[in-house]
Amino acid sequence: MECQDYGLTRNTERENLNLNPLQRGGVLPIEARKALYEFSDGYSVCDYCGGRLDEIAKPHIHGFLDDLAGFINTDHARTTHGAREGKFAVMHALCKPGDTIVVDGNAHYTTHVAAERCGLKMVEVPNEGEPEYKITPEGYREVLDDLSDRGEDVSLVLLTHVDGNYGNLTDARSIGKIAHDAGVPLLLNCAYSMGRLPIDAKAMNADFVVGSGHKSMAASGPIGVLGVSDEWADLVLRKSGRHAVKELEMLGCTSRGAPIATLMASLPHVAERVQQWDEEVEKTRGFVAKMEKIEGVTQVGVKPTEHDLVRFETPIFDKIAEKHPRRGFFLYEELKKRNIVGIKRGQTKWFKCSVYGFSQGQVDYIGDSFAEIVAEYEKLL
Amino acid sequence: MECQDYGLTRNTERENLNLNPLQRGGVLPIEARKALYEFSDGYSVCDYCGGRLDEIAKPHIHGFLDDLAGFINTDHARTTHGAREGKFAVMHALCKPGDTIVVDGNAHYTTHVAAERCGLKMVEVPNEGEPEYKITPEGYREVLDDLSDRGEDVSLVLLTHVDGNYGNLTDARSIGKIAHDAGVPLLLNCAYSMGRLPIDAKAMNADFVVGSGHKSMAASGPIGVLGVSDEWADLVLRKSGRHAVKELEMLGCTSRGAPIATLMASLPHVAERVQQWDEEVEKTRGFVAKMEKIEGVTQVGVKPTEHDLVRFETPIFDKIAEKHPRRGFFLYEELKKRNIVGIKRGQTKWFKCSVYGFSQGQVDYIGDSFAEIVAEYEKLL
Numbered sequence: 001m002e003c004q005d006y007g008l009t010r011n012t013e014r015e016n017l018n019l020n021p022l023q024r025g026g027v028l029p030i031e032a033r034k035a036l037y038e039f040s041d042g043y044s045v046c047d048y049c050g051g052r053l054d055e056i057a058k059p060h061i062h063g064f065l066d067d068l069a070g071f072i073n074t075d076h077a078r079t080t081h082g083a084r085e086g087k088f089a090v091m092h093a094l095c096k097p098g099d100t101i102v103v104d105g106n107a108h109y110t111t112h113v114a115a116e117r118c119g120l121k122m123v124e125v126p127n128e129g130e131p132e133y134k135i136t137p138e139g140y141r142e143v144l145d146d147l148s149d150r151g152e153d154v155s156l157v158l159l160t161h162v163d164g165n166y167g168n169l170t171d172a173r174s175i176g177k178i179a180h181d182a183g184v185p186l187l188l189n190c191a192y193s194m195g196r197l198p199i200d201a202k203a204m205n206a207d208f209v210v211g212s213g214h215k216s217m218a219a220s221g222p223i224g225v226l227g228v229s230d231e232w233a234d235l236v237l238r239k240s241g242r243h244a245v246k247e248l249e250m251l252g253c254t255s256r257g258a259p260i261a262t263l264m265a266s267l268p269h270v271a272e273r274v275q276q277w278d279e280e281v282e283k284t285r286g287f288v289a290k291m292e293k294i295e296g297v298t299q300v301g302v303k304p305t306e307h308d309l310v311r312f313e314t315p316i317f318d319k320i321a322e323k324h325p326r327r328g329f330f331l332y333e334e335l336k337k338r339n340i341v342g343i344k345r346g347q348t349k350w351f352k353c354s355v356y357g358f359s360q361g362q363v364d365y366i367g368d369s370f371a372e373i374v375a376e377y378e379k380l381l
Numbered sequence: 382m383e384c385q386d387y388g389l390t391r392n393t394e395r396e397n398l399n400l401n402p403l404q405r406g407g408v409l410p411i412e413a414r415k416a417l418y419e420f421s422d423g424y425s426v427c428d429y430c431g432g433r434l435d436e437i438a439k440p441h442i443h444g445f446l447d448d449l450a451g452f453i454n455t456d457h458a459r460t461t462h463g464a465r466e467g468k469f470a471v472m473h474a475l476c477k478p479g480d481t482i483v484v485d486g487n488a489h490y491t492t493h494v495a496a497e498r499c500g501l502k503m504v505e506v507p508n509e510g511e512p513e514y515k516i517t518p519e520g521y522r523e524v525l526d527d528l529s530d531r532g533e534d535v536s537l538v539l540l541t542h543v544d545g546n547y548g549n550l551t552d553a554r555s556i557g558k559i560a561h562d563a564g565v566p567l568l569l570n571c572a573y574s575m576g577r578l579p580i581d582a583k584a585m586n587a588d589f590v591v592g593s594g595h596k597s598m599a600a601s602g603p604i605g606v607l608g609v610s611d612e613w614a615d616l617v618l619r620k621s622g623r624h625a626v627k628e629l630e631m632l633g634c635t636s637r638g639a640p641i642a643t644l645m646a647s648l649p650h651v652a653e654r655v656q657q658w659d660e661e662v663e664k665t666r667g668f669v670a671k672m673e674k675i676e677g678v679t680q681v682g683v684k685p686t687e688h689d690l691v692r693f694e695t696p697i698f699d700k701i702a703e704k705h706p707r708r709g710f711f712l713y714e715e716l717k718k719r720n721i722v723g724i725k726r727g728q729t730k731w732f733k734c735s736v737y738g739f740s741q742g743q744v745d746y747i748g749d750s751f752a753e754i755v756a757e758y759e760k761l762l
Contacts, residue, residue: 001452001652004444006645010419013428026423033421036639038391040417042407042595043602047394063385071382081462081603084632092498109624110633116621117473117629214423214638221424221638222462222603240497243490248498251465252491257595257602258417258639264387271382 012341017362020342021164021309021354025196025216028262032218035265039258046256051245053253054078064264071271072194072209074201074227076237078247079213079255079263083191084110086210086226089249090187091118091156093236099155102143102184104135104170106163111189120155123147132302133166135159137174144182154184162192165352166301167309169193176205185232191215192309194225195270196356197277201227208232213259218266223259280356283363284308287355290367294374308356316374317348323380331373338369393722398743401723402545402690402735406577406597409643413599416646420639427637432626434634435459445645452652453575453590455582455608457618459628460594460636460644464572465491467591467607470630471568472499472537474617480536483524483565485516485551487544492570501536504528513683514547516540518555525563535565543573546733547682548690550574557586566613572596573690575606576651577737578658582608589613594640599647604640661737664744665689668736671748675755681731689737697755698729704761712754719750
């Protein structure tokens with residue numbers, strides 16, 4: 001059989017400054033690269049399995065999960081294949097088809113897809129619209145009150161801790177309190193927060209938290225984290241009637257291979273870096289300030305930003321694109337010349353980006369590069 | 382935060398001859414190790430995603446899935462996180478809680494767990510008992526006839542192509558025909574066959590096939606393959622109502638990271654090696670013959686074996702263990718001295734093993750080592 005050429009290289013992204021927010025938190029430290037080498041082959045973490053992934057002692061997955069539970073202050077931690085699989089597991093365990101759940105208007109599409117796969121009805125808490133697109137506790141209270149007035153039971157409240165469109169950090173603690181007052185548990189989607197900033201599930205009144213190893217925890221995908229409180233552990237981690245040790249929602253075992261080894265190897269690094277979160281935010285704010293000096297460039301979402309993912313309206317690049325011989329491709333190409341990637345080819349009206357993990361020198365260089373590109377092509381206007 | 386030492390090395394398994402059947406088919410060829418290096422970081426395969434993993438052109442996942450569908454002769458191929466996740470997706474798409482499915486008595490525990498997670502009732506086709514533990518088409522016919530007589534609808538027939546206890550290769554084609562005659566689709570679990578021996582889903586009357594990248598396709602786990610026929614594609618690959626391109630049972634995207642890069646890199650190698658399957662079986666039969674020369678050692682399961690996974694009854698090792706100062710640990714330790722691993726510590730009455738992928742010289746050495754250990758300790762009896 002003749003196979004096609006799959007183009008299995010990634011040097012452009014590996015060797016340049018990649019601004020794609022999706023990629024900034026997933027870069028492996030050296031320890032994780034070593035673990036990947038050790039655990040490359042197949043079912044590599046399963047050599048000494050006695051029947052449960054989360055209880056394996058060699059490598060010490062059991063100890064790792066204890067540390068992980070401590071790291072996010074939850075009672076029980078499991079790895080899943082990603083945040084979406086964690087959300088699905090919680091919804092599937094808690095809800096029946098036709099049940100109602102409440103989600104924020106900035107939720108990731110995977111929240112919708114997980115709910116739809118479970119046959120759930122979603123009621124949305126809208127964001128407050130431009131320019132900040134904020135999700136508020138008041139919004140949750142109104143929606144929950146309204147559903148209660150209509151006598152509609154709610155099985156689950158879901159909140160996106162930091163959304164992927166604006167990088168808005170929400171007030172999880174207050175929203176969790178409101179959910180609990182309504183007698184409903186809170187599932188907090190921490191895909192863009194766990195591993196970047198400190199997470200304390202209990203302090204945030206989160207009964208369930210999900211995180212993403214590949215998005216924000218310096219791990220090879222696909223891997224996620226699911227944290228469950230004692231109160232809900234029997235339900236979400238319920239065991240098979242036939243195979244007494246196997247957890248049903250995990251289908252027995254989840255992360256049977258290399259990604260969990262990278263997540264384990266990265267945990268000390270990640271635990272350390274979340275302590276520097278304030279500096280990351282400061283760095284991002286400085287970057288935003290520099291970008292906003294460019295004519296017409298505006299950060300949308302909560303200001304000043306509280307996260308590294310920032311979204312800019314960039315009409316100036318769009319105007320240049322109209323006149324530039326390379327049209328919309330010019331921005332991507334000009335950035336590429338400067339060893340900057342991660343803004344989609346053809347995108348000029350607006351873009352999302354992140355400078356998470358870059359040095360201040362790199363951040364300055366990136367900001368200067370955008371300004372330089374405008375200076376160079378303004379003459380076309 | 383202080384993290385424990387997770388013991389993230391695997392040199393014992395990497396540097397010795399590993400007889401664990403679970404590990405033999407998942408060893409990465411050099412091309413896959415290179416791909417792992419390239420795609421180590423986070424969401425590495427998602428740089429150029431337009432919304433659907435299976436349509437990504439860089440790396441060429443789309444072309445790869447076409448090749449993969451051709452490789453197993455199915456209409457549509459997707460990657461999942463493993464065979465179990467593929468089985469769950471099919472069951473979840475096809476069945477409602479309370480539905481009845483028919484499964485073989487040699488099914489992997491993950492078949493039971495996936496069905497239980499979906500709330501399904503399983504009716505088992507028993508194997509024929511010792512010494513071969515065979516699953517037969519007649520058995521399926523009887524069970525399906527019986528259910529039909531009782532007016533019980535069957536939503537799905539599942540067959541384990543090669544089981545993990547005896548390595549029995551089943552007559553999928555005939556069982557698929559029987560299922561179709563009863564108007565029920567067949568899901569074929571190829572975790573121990575796809576990537577080891579040639580798979581032709583259509584010839585085997587399989588509407589769905591699942592495979593395991595980490596078990597049998599020379600890929601880093603967790604990754605699996607799901608093949609779906611045209612007839613069932615609309616249902617199993619149905620899209621979200623809200624996010625038009627997202628496939629619900631895949632939760633949008635599945636393998637967002639390194640494992641799919643290794644599966645892609647390995648496909649040419651795997652496509653080549655399945656052509657040598659007959660030689661692998663011959664090699665295993667030779668190994669069985671050598672093992673059975675040892676007093677009381679018997680291969681159980683279909684004879685002569687048609688697969689590399691073989692199960693031996695080994696009363697002689699158990700008798701030695703009774704007298705040996707190291708008791709049941711002696712076998713593991715004696716093998717380890719000879720650079721052979723993969724038989725569980727303490728196991729002496731029986732064991733499963735595989736010499737898949739070893740050279741004839743290595744296989745001879747392994748067989749000789751078992752004989753040598755018996756010769757050395759027989760005097761204790």
